Amino acid sequence: MVASAASSPPGPGPIEPTASFGFVSADGTELHGEFFAAPSPRGAALILHGYAEHCGRYREVANVLVQAGFSALAFDQRGHGRAHGARGHVLRFADYLEDVKAALAQLDTRAGRDLPLALIAHSHGSLIALRILADPFSCPARLRCAVLSSPFLGLRLKVSPVKRIAARWLGRLLPSFSLPNEIDIEKLTHDPEKVAERRVDTLCHDVAGARWFIEAQAAQDWVREYAHRIQLPTLWLVAGSDVLVDADVTREVHGRIKARADWHLFEDLYHEVLNETQRGRAFALIRSFLDENFP
Numbered sequence: 001m002v003a004s005a006a007s008s009p010p011g012p013g014p015i016e017p018t019a020s021f022g023f024v025s026a027d028g029t030e031l032h033g034e035f036f037a038a039p040s041p042r043g044a045a046l047i048l049h050g051y052a053e054h055c056g057r058y059r060e061v062a063n064v065l066v067q068a069g070f071s072a073l074a075f076d077q078r079g080h081g082r083a084h085g086a087r088g089h090v091l092r093f094a095d096y097l098e099d100v101k102a103a104l105a106q107l108d109t110r111a112g113r114d115l116p117l118a119l120i121a122h123s124h125g126s127l128i129a130l131r132i133l134a135d136p137f138s139c140p141a142r143l144r145c146a147v148l149s150s151p152f153l154g155l156r157l158k159v160s161p162v163k164r165i166a167a168r169w170l171g172r173l174l175p176s177f178s179l180p181n182e183i184d185i186e187k188l189t190h191d192p193e194k195v196a197e198r199r200v201d202t203l204c205h206d207v208a209g210a211r212w213f214i215e216a217q218a219a220q221d222w223v224r225e226y227a228h229r230i231q232l233p234t235l236w237l238v239a240g241s242d243v244l245v246d247a248d249v250t251r252e253v254h255g256r257i258k259a260r261a262d263w264h265l266f267e268d269l270y271h272e273v274l275n276e277t278q279r280g281r282a283f284a285l286i287r288s289f290l291d292e293n294f295p
Contacts, residue, residue, distance in 0.1 A: 001264050010280045012067060014059035023106050025078065026098040032082035033075040033103060035110045036062040040069070043144070043294045044111040045118045046103060047074035048125030050272075051152065051212075052088060052181055054081025054203045061120060061274055064283045068290055070118065071111035075103045077125075079212075081203045088181070089209035093219045096128045097138055104140060118290060119146040122274060123245065124216070126151035130253075131219050133234070134226040145233040145293040147286050149273050150242060153220050154249025181208040187243045187270055194275045227253050233260040235289040237274075237282050240267035262289065 017034035024030050034055055045065045047058045055074035065072040076083035077099050079090060090096060104117070117140060121129035126148040132138045133146060183206065185198050198204060236254055238247050247265070254261055264285055269276045276282070 001262075011060050011283055012063045015063040015066065017059070017062070019110070021106075022082075023075075023102060025095070025102045027095070029078045029095075029099075030084040031075055031078065031099060031102065033073055033106055034059075034062070035106070036066050036072045036074075037110070038066045038069055038071045041071040041111060041115060042069040043071075043118055043290070044107050044115040045070045045072040045120050046100070046107055047072060048100070048119065048121035048128055049074065049077065049080070050123030050125055050150075051216075052080070052183060052205050052207075053201075056081065056203060057198075057201070057275070058122075060279075061283075064286060065120065065290075068287050069294075070290070071107075071115070072120075073103060073107040073110065075099070075106075076203075077128075079209070080205070086209065087205040088207045088212055090212045090215055093131070093215040097132060100128065100132065115142075116294060117143045118293070119143065120149075120286070121146065121151075122149040123152045123271065127153065127216065127219055127223065130223045130227070130230070133230045133232060134223055136229065136231075139232070143232060145235070145289065147235045147237065147289065149237045149282070150239050150245050150271050151236070151250050151253070152216070152245050153223060153253050154246035156243060156246040181206055183244065189270050189272045189275045189277070191275060191277045191279075194272070224253055224256070227256040228258055230257050230261075231259050233262075233289075233293055235262045235285065236264065237285065238263065238265045239269045239271050239273050239276075240265050241269060242271045244271045 018037040019035045021033055022030050049055050054076045058074045062072045079085040079088050119129045129146050273282050
């Protein structure tokens, strides 16, 4: 389905978290979380941010979820935001999966262990979500569905062959080595206020870890191979004018899924669909999708 950006309702604006706190992953890495409580919640949602950003940029998404009856938790993954670890670095992609487990434990403690779950993920966070969804050993039993914004399954941003080779070798020899990520902030969203916020946001970073690059590519290959094992409903919000992520690769992986996988292509939007000028349309789709899966 192709979505038009015209006449889209506005977003509700951000809300302050009910609680902000630190917690640790399985290997002792300290992470940072923000919890948003909903009165009499019908479900709980875990928000997974994209690469080079942090959970504080998802307070408007949290507002959408709370208004829909979901208590939500967003957290900074290792190497991001207020979490510990070298910026943009991960030794194993599986470490991100352990971070998710730790965050889900925090969500259970604050929202209640009996609530059914939803994943709300963007870009690199969507890659993490898909890695979980396609693995029956990693997928939580109470998870009902997932929302995937601009999944990072293939890179459209041009990376020089020299940088690719350097990342491949340095990722093995000097795992924490990083290079500039060359993300053009002006190409993330058409919303000038969001661009201005991103430009002065010191919790975002501008590097790409060499080892992270290797691990992310391996995770992308894994998801392509095993996408057919996904059994839960998914909602795909894809930016048609994305200069970072290759929407054609996203479409290819989407086509391998046998379970319900709702596809919505926003032809004129940039990468950050949930921060775009017409994000209200994406929020409406999220609310409708959650209503169907949490009756």
